[in-house]
Amino acid sequence: MNTADAFQPNWASPPGDTVADVLRDRRLSESEFAHLMNQAEEDTRALLEGRATITIELARRLSKVLGASVEFWMTRDFQYRQDVARRNKVDQQWLSELPVSEMIKFGWITPVPHPSEEASACLRFFGVDSVPAWHERYGDLERMVAFRTSSSFDSRLGAVTAWIRQGEIQAEAIHCEAWNRQRFQDSLASIRSLTRQKDPSKFLPKLQEFCARSGVAVVITRAPSGCRASGATHFLSPQKALLQLSFRHLTDDHFWFSFFHEAGHLVLHPEKALFLEGSDTPLTSEEEEANQFAAEALVPKELQPDLSRLGANAQGIIRFSVRAGIAPGIVVGQLQHMGKLRHSQLNGLKRRFRWSE
Numbered sequence: 372m373n374t375a376d377a378f379q380p381n382w383a384s385p386p387g388d389t390v391a392d393v394l395r396d397r398r399l400s401e402s403e404f405a406h407l408m409n410q411a412e413e414d415t416r417a418l419l420e421g422r423a424t425i426t427i428e429l430a431r432r433l434s435k436v437l438g439a440s441v442e443f444w445m446t447r448d449f450q451y452r453q454d455v456a457r458r459n460k461v462d463q464q465w466l467s468e469l470p471v472s473e474m475i476k477f478g479w480i481t482p483v484p485h486p487s488e489e490a491s492a493c494l495r496f497f498g499v500d501s502v503p504a505w506h507e508r509y510g511d512l513e514r515m516v517a518f519r520t521s522s523s524f525d526s527r528l529g530a531v532t533a534w535i536r537q538g539e540i541q542a543e544a545i546h547c548e549a550w551n552r553q554r555f556q557d558s559l560a561s562i563r564s565l566t567r568q569k570d571p572s573k574f575l576p577k578l579q580e581f582c583a584r585s586g587v588a589v590v591i592t593r594a595p596s597g598c599r600a601s602g603a604t605h606f607l608s609p610q611k612a613l614l615q616l617s618f619r620h621l622t623d624d625h626f627w628f629s630f631f632h633e634a635g636h637l638v639l640h641p642e643k644a645l646f647l648e649g650s651d652t653p654l655t656s657e658e659e660e661a662n663q664f665a666a667e668a669l670v671p672k673e674l675q676p677d678l679s680r681l682g683a684n685a686q687g688i689i690r691f692s693v694r695a696g697i698a699p700g701i702v703v704g705q706l707q708h709m710g711k712l713r714h715s716q717l718n719g720l721k722r723r724f725r726w727s728e
Contacts, residue, residue: 386447421451468528512647531600534595541592548584555585590614601649605644606643618726623724624705628701677691704721
């Protein structure tokens with residue numbers, strides 16, 4: 372067999388596992404085994420848990436008490452140490468891709484007393500028991516991020532998965548009625564009126580309440596460094612959808628367009644799909660449909676001709692926003708997107724938000 376193709380398990384089984392199997396077969400307790408080995412019970416526990424290295428002397432005693440050759444016990448311990456070293460290397464490489472310091476800063480994970488415990492803390496955060504299990508769980512997301520055209524997005528897969536996982540955790544705390552596509556779509560007209568409210572502490576609870584009635588958990592998750600996502604949607608179960616926003620651009624036009632864009636995915640597209648949006652999202656047909664849905668949800672079709680005739684006139688934009696029932700900043704954002712305004716024009720009409728530390 373080619374060495375490169377040799378089996379390399381995703382786990383590391385200490386020699387103590389083999390010892391424990393023999394003790395069960397012989398119906399020996401740990402204390403009885405410690406007595407036969409002429410060692411303290413604490414040393415026996417260290418052996419069983421893999422904390423004690425098997426020396427030549429210890430291998431001789433194991434061979435005498437339990438059987439098998441000295442070479443077997445030495446090889447068993449050597450293989451375990453190799454497996455641990457390999458797994459630690461994999462864990463450290465994986466950790467280097469995660470924004471661990473910001474995950475601690477944002478309160479997603481608690482600080483650990485020693486760096487060696489960071490991998491275990493992050494695995495608990497993701498709800499998996501190993502790095503290979505993490506890759507299995509987030510395989511679809513890995514393929515999606517790899518599809519991005521921007522190398523800066525592709526290089527921080529760990530940041531994106533951490534952001535999405537935190538959104539899932541936040542969504543678990545939101546009670547929702549069962550998913551109802553039509554009820555959700557019907558609620559968007561009422562949600563649209565929230566764009567005129569200035570204070571996120573007032574409009575966000577209302578937004579979450581409206582959406583929860585139709586099975587959608589809306590969460591706002593701060594994006595760590597390396598995560599360029601502005602929004603994402605996927606189903607946590609057949610009865611509950613997650614609509615996640617990052618407030619990445621911290622302006623009302625971006626926030627509300629992102630919300631209605633994600634809402635478009637939930638209304639228009641398959642329930643098994645994961646959609647992830649950022650500044651470098653490839654413009655697929657589904658993304659174009661979600662963009663169109665968001666534009667028409669914010670400015671209804673009957674008002675689109677009047678929108679396109681607006682110029683760089685603040686008073687005219689404000690009057691139109693009152694008529695349309697949306698915030699002036701959203702009108703500015705739409706005009707900028709349409710090329711009717713430069714991206715530097717009339718940004719003073721946009722509301723800006725900030726993250727509190």
